Amino acid sequence: MTTLTPSDKALVPFVSVDHMMQLVHHIGIEEVLAGLADYIEADFRRWELFDKTPRVASHSAEGVIELMPTSDGEVYGFKYVNGHPKNTKEGLQTVTAFGLLADVGNGYPVLLSEMTILTALRTAATSALVARYLAPKGATTMAMIGNGAQSEFQSLAMKRIVGIDTVRLWDTDRAATEKAARNLSGLGLNVVKCDSAEDSMEGAQIITTCTADKQYATILTDNMIGSGVHINAIGGDCPGKTELAPAILDRSDVFVEFPPQTRIEGEIQQMAEDFTVTELWKVMTGAAQGRTSADQITLFDSVGFAIEDFSALRYVRDRIAGTDYYHDLDLLADPDDPRDLFGMVKRAAPQ
């Protein structure tokens, strides 16, 4: 008896945008951020296990489409992500993404998930995880420069994971600041709307920059940065896009995810090829030092790496088990006899 119902092996759990939002509310957004940080930290600590390749990018005049694959030898993952700075003008997201996990042993996908929301969550979790290692002890205040789609996620992650109580918002577009302040109200943070970048940095131990222009910009100049702060530089994340004056990099100890990628995409693309950086995984395993003095400027030159997406997808896979926050997608052809793909198609003919 032939049936058209696909077998279990042919069905891939799919987490839609709607299911992702339901899952986040079911767990609680701060708990999700903390959970993601734990998964990311666990994977950074076994960094050497991973198959690491710089992302595979397809550039165009309007933006970039990238595939970010990695594998820990048992599970394979990749993310599709685009970056199109002009999209906002047309009412579209600058960045959209989805991702997949598969079983290395047989190559069958085991999870397909939206990653536009998940990427914002994992980027924030990574920022806060890194700040927990590098920011001055007892940091209470973050300057959030650039109040776009990432800003609220960054703020909440720093609250939950680092313990800040105040976020100072600044954006050249006042409406963006108003939006972020409105979204963050009632979530347990003191939210201060500031009138300039300098104003936002008043009393801040952590400075996060996340602006969206695809061009060399100088959001922070050297004279704006005092000693002892931690800079979380999110926005300089593709060739030709940076936010910090090179003089700041010279004064800072710079920490990165994966040097071959960061040297192309990060703030350090402005520096010499042998500019000294420290790999974050080494800080997390204890193989390298993080912050060593109160006066030091630490700088996370964040570009986003495939392993963080892998960790985030692992987290989602573990959390959806036994819930209704996914549905099964008939993505894989799976004939009863694997050599009989044609027979499966033939038998599906309408009577």
Added chain:
Amino acid sequence: MTTLTPSDKALVPFVSVDHMMQLVHHIGIEEVLAGLADYIEADFRRWELFDKTPRVASHSAEGVIELMPTSDGEVYGFKYVNGHPKNTKEGLQTVTAFGLLADVGNGYPVLLSEMTILTALRTAATSALVARYLAPKGATTMAMIGNGAQSEFQSLAMKRIVGIDTVRLWDTDRAATEKAARNLSGLGLNVVKCDSAEDSMEGAQIITTCTADKQYATILTDNMIGSGVHINAIGGDCPGKTELAPAILDRSDVFVEFPPQTRIEGEIQQMAEDFTVTELWKVMTGAAQGRTSADQITLFDSVGFAIEDFSALRYVRDRIAGTDYYHDLDLLADPDDPRDLFGMVKRAAPQ
């Protein structure tokens, strides 16, 4: 008023395995093969336009998982595909695949599709398209060596596109031959079950090899091949996997899709790095010659290239328009205000 219903931009048309089979029967499998060959030929003729990269492969002891991206400057496409030769022993497909098209201008995906069935169809369409250029005029008979999942698709494509009337089946596993013969019955081909590879090549102008072992094998030895035939070598398609004796390659004019990839993955991995090959797109544009004499042995060293998948996805996208053979997938987060991703998540909270 905020709604949780995603906007049109957030929805990506998805063609499941079941929808793909329905679409194939709606159009007719031979018409699909002919349509795919037309799309592939059109894209080969504008070959120089495409962004071409060898596939991005993640190898393991059990097999390989690959991403195959390409772009024509307006549309971006990629395929996820695995190759795990031992899967059949566990009742799984050796190869499963899915693919995606996206708009280069804004990075938004516009089609997600199963590609396990579609890959078998496009591989067969490519084989037959190439044979139409290279096989002896008036070819009537194909030897089909290896009667696994690809064999019936290959046979039907050669019937529809090249005009053969007879297929001679051979496999070391008699059950595979019986399966292929059963599937091909009633489809307008004379089907002959053969007792050896030599037997299958009796009177054949086209010889297709498609066996699955991930190892250097010699399915065809030099003395088995007479003059004037066209060899369609499908199975040698990854490092360490070949089917033909090198002496055959020496006697043949070898045609390939994309030399940098074929030299790694194809039959010619056995040959010197400067072994002479002809690019098929040049044969199709008239920039290079195909078959020039009746005695010549032509050989298509097929490994499968990203542009063929791109063509196949374009074909599917055009054919599903206005039909019910897809459903919309809530894959992309698309807040009303693109900077307000967090607000979209916040407003999705259960009341």
